[in-house]
Amino acid sequence: MIPEIEKASLQEIQTFQEGKLQELLSYVNTNSKYYKRVFNEKNIDLNAIKTLDDLAKLPVTTKDDLQQYNDDFLCVPKSKIIDYVTTSGTLGDPVTFALTDKDLDRLAYNEAISFACAGITANDVLQLTTTIDRRFMAGLAYFLGVRKLGAGIIRVGAGVPELQWDSILKFKPSYLIVVPSFLLKLIEYAKQHNIDVNTSGIKGAICIGESLRNQDFTLNTLAQKITSQWDIELFSTYASTEMNTAFTECEAQQGGHHHPELIIVEILDDNNQPVPKNHVGELTITTLGVEGMPLLRFKTGDMVKAHTNACTCGRNTLRLGPVIGRKKQMIKYKGTTLYPPAMDNILNDFNDVQSYVIEISHNNIGTDEICIKIASKNTSEEVQHRIKDHFRAKLRVSPKIEFHDSKTIQKLQFPKMSRKPILVIDKRK
Template sequence: MIPVIEKASKGEIKEFQEKKLRELLVYLSENSPYYKALFQNEGININDVNSIEDLQKIPVTSKTDLQQYNDDFFCVPMHKIIDYATTSGTLGSPVTFGLTDEDLERLAYNEAISFACAGIKEGDVVQLMTTMDRRFMAGLAYFLGLRKLKAGVIRVGAGIPELQWDSILKYNPKYLIAVPSFLLKMIEYAEHNNIDYNNSSIEGVVCIGESLRNQDFSPSILAEKITNKWKIKLYSTYASTEMSTAFTECEAFSGGHHHPELIITEILDDNDNPVAEGESGELTITTLGVEGMPLLRFKTGDIVKLHPEPCQCGRNTYRIGPVVGRKQHMIKYKGTTLYPPAMHDLLNYFEAIQNHVIEISTNDLGTDEILIKIASSKASEELLSEIKDHFRAKLRVTPKVEFVPSDQLNKIIFTPMSRKPITFIDKRN
């Protein structure tokens, strides 16, 4: 199930996207209060924007713009909105997105081709281990995509290893959709309850919310900890509410595939200029085919790298590599630039660490401070020393590390009001 456009030549893909871009600009100029005002205030003639390169003539849209002028981004009357979703608010106040019937169709198409990318086929049974409530777009998108793909869905929701295993053993799903770190809890539960997980029906997991790959696409420590025990295939997928689009790995495990019929991407530097090929920058997106709240040159805050070479799966679309980190989460610590994913991966190296939370704050000198709270049944000065040595060796810095009781840390990580486990807290102004 590879869409024709994704097997087209790079020239054909560019021509296709530029036609869709011109259609989008007309739609925004007629229906979007925000972009209508932007074009007028900046003196932009949309007839002058005919190519991907011409997008440079239009200012970027920031998360702050979305938060400040949320209602002005709606392009349809409110009676046409049939589903409301909000961003998680990780980088500030949550933003409301309204989806029309057409938008839900587009969302279903996006996930259907994304899951097909990971090998899920019609008739496969998939266990959905994420919430569909709390105004969470992703859970709904997964359900709609699997339905469109004509796969069976078991809607178990997040957490509760016992219930997850009960469903696996009862319904024999072939795939799971899950947060990868939770798979370690699934393994632990199986081992304590004599469940032969390597002889279960599970062949693969589409993993959300946490990185599985290093920048060279080798498995992260978290991925290795899972697959060293459970012999299953792990597929990365990267998406956001603002994009209404996913970038999912195929069996080459070399980055998430771009769907050119759904989204235009740019990789920009700190001055909003395109980076050189092969360099990392901030992913900036323009949505195609969105009716309710389309976005033009929206800066996602995620630092990524594009991989343009054709893939062995037959797609000619470029791939997006693992997220290096979120721009707003960048930490300057003792002269070194750090992103949380690198620290999470380093902490996953230690079998003795049950859970951890990274806290960033500003000290009296106005510089960044890092405090890592760790839960471990083997807490000792020796383990503390090992962790600090490992940080020094791998990241060239030694943050403050302290042990806290497991139940105390779990209250922070698994907050009832949060849709995702909280392992990073930014207390900086």
């Protein structure tokens, strides 16, 4: 189930996208209060935007724009809205997205081809271990995508290892849709209750919300911990509410595939110019086929690298490497620039570390400080020294380490209204 456009030549893909871009510009100029205003204020001649390179003539859209003018992005009357979702608000106020019936169909198509990308077929049954409620787009998208693919789905929702295992043993799903660190909790529960994970029938996991791979696509520490105990395939996915689109690994597991019928991708530098090939930049997207709230040149805030060499699966689309970090969460610490995901990988190396949050703040001289708050089975000085030594060896920095009980960390990770764990608390202004 590879869409023909994804097997087309790069030139054919570009021509196809340029046609879709023309349709989008006409649509938002007619229906979007926000973009109509921007085009007028900036004296933008839409007739001069013919190619993908011409996108550079358009201003970017930022998260701040979305937060400030949220309702002005809406392109349809309220009577056409079927579903309301909100972003998680990890880096600021949540933004509301309104979806039409057509948008829900597009969401279903996106997830169906994403699952198919990972080798899932109509003969599979998937167990959903994320929430489908609380205005969360992802859970709804997974449900719609599995249904469109013709596979079966078991909606268990977040948490509760006992209920997850009850469903696995009862209904025999072949795949889990899951946050990877939760797989460790399922493994732990299975050990305590004499369940053999490797005879459970689970073939693989579609993983969300946490990175599984290093930049060279080898498994990171978290993924190695999982696969050393549970012989399953792990597939990375990357998506966001604003994109209405997912980048999912195929069976070659060399990055998340771009679906050119759904989204235009740019990787930009700080001056909103394309970065050179094989360089890291900020993922910037233009949505195609979105009816309710389409976006033009939206800067996601995620720092990534694009891979354009041919993939063995037959798709000619670019692939995104693992997210290096959020641009706003970049830390300059004692002469070193780093992002929180680099610290996740180090903390996952320690079996004693049960849970943690990374707290970033400014000190009294205005430079960045890192404090890692940890719930651990072992709070000895020796463990603290080992963690600090590991940080020095891997990242050349040694953050402050604090031990807390697991309830304190749980409260920090799951503030009120949160739909997913918060691992980074940024107190900088």
